[in-house]
Amino acid sequence: MxxxxxxxxxxxxxxxxxxxxxxxxxxxxxxxxxxxxxxxxALYKEHKPQLVFLDIVMPLMDGVQAVHEIRQFDPEAYIIIVSSVGTQSQLKAAIMEGAHDFIQKPYSSEAISKVVSKRFEGR
Structure with a gap:
C-alpha cells in the first residue's frame, strides 16, 4: 500500500x-x-492522493470551498469531511459539492478505519 x-x-x-x-x-x-x-x-493538484480528509472550518479557505475546487480539478476525488464544528448547512454543502462522507469529531478509530477500508476494498 x-x-x-x-x-x-x-x-x-x-x-x-x-x-x-x-x-x-x-x-x-x-x-x-x-x-x-x-x-x-494545491497539495491535491500536486500529489493527486487517493483519499482526502478535510476539516470544514479552516483559515484562508474552508473545507466546503476546498471540496468544490478539488472536485472541479478531479471529479473522482475521494473526500471525507472530518469536523467538530460546522453547521448542518455547511455539512450539507460539502456533501453537495461531492464529499463522500462526514465524520464528527471526536471520532473513534473504528469510524476512521471503516472509511479507509471502504475506500480501498479490493485493492
Whole structure:
C-alpha cells in the first residue's frame, strides 16, 4: 500500500497526528499534510492522493470551498469531511459539492478505519 497517498488537511496539528496514527493501523503511511483549504487544493493538484480528509472550518479557505475546487480539478476525488464544528448547512454543502462522507469529531478509530477500508476494498 506504499503507492497510496492520503491527504490530511486540518489547522490542528493534534487532529492531523491523531488521524495519521489511526490510518497507520490500517497499513498506510504515505501522508501529505496541509493546514488550510488553499493548501488542500494545491497539495491535491500536486500529489493527486487517493483519499482526502478535510476539516470544514479552516483559515484562508474552508473545507466546503476546498471540496468544490478539488472536485472541479478531479471529479473522482475521494473526500471525507472530518469536523467538530460546522453547521448542518455547511455539512450539507460539502456533501453537495461531492464529499463522500462526514465524520464528527471526536471520532473513534473504528469510524476512521471503516472509511479507509471502504475506500480501498479490493485493492
Amino acid at each position: 506504499e503507492d497510496v497517498k492520503i491527504l490530511i488537511c486540518d489547522d490542528s496539528i493534534l487532529a492531523r497526528k491523531q488521524l495519521k496514527d489511526i490510518i497507520k493501523t490500517c497499513g498506510f503511511d504515505n501522508f501529505i499534510e496541509g493546514v488550510n483549504g488553499e493548501q488542500a487544493v
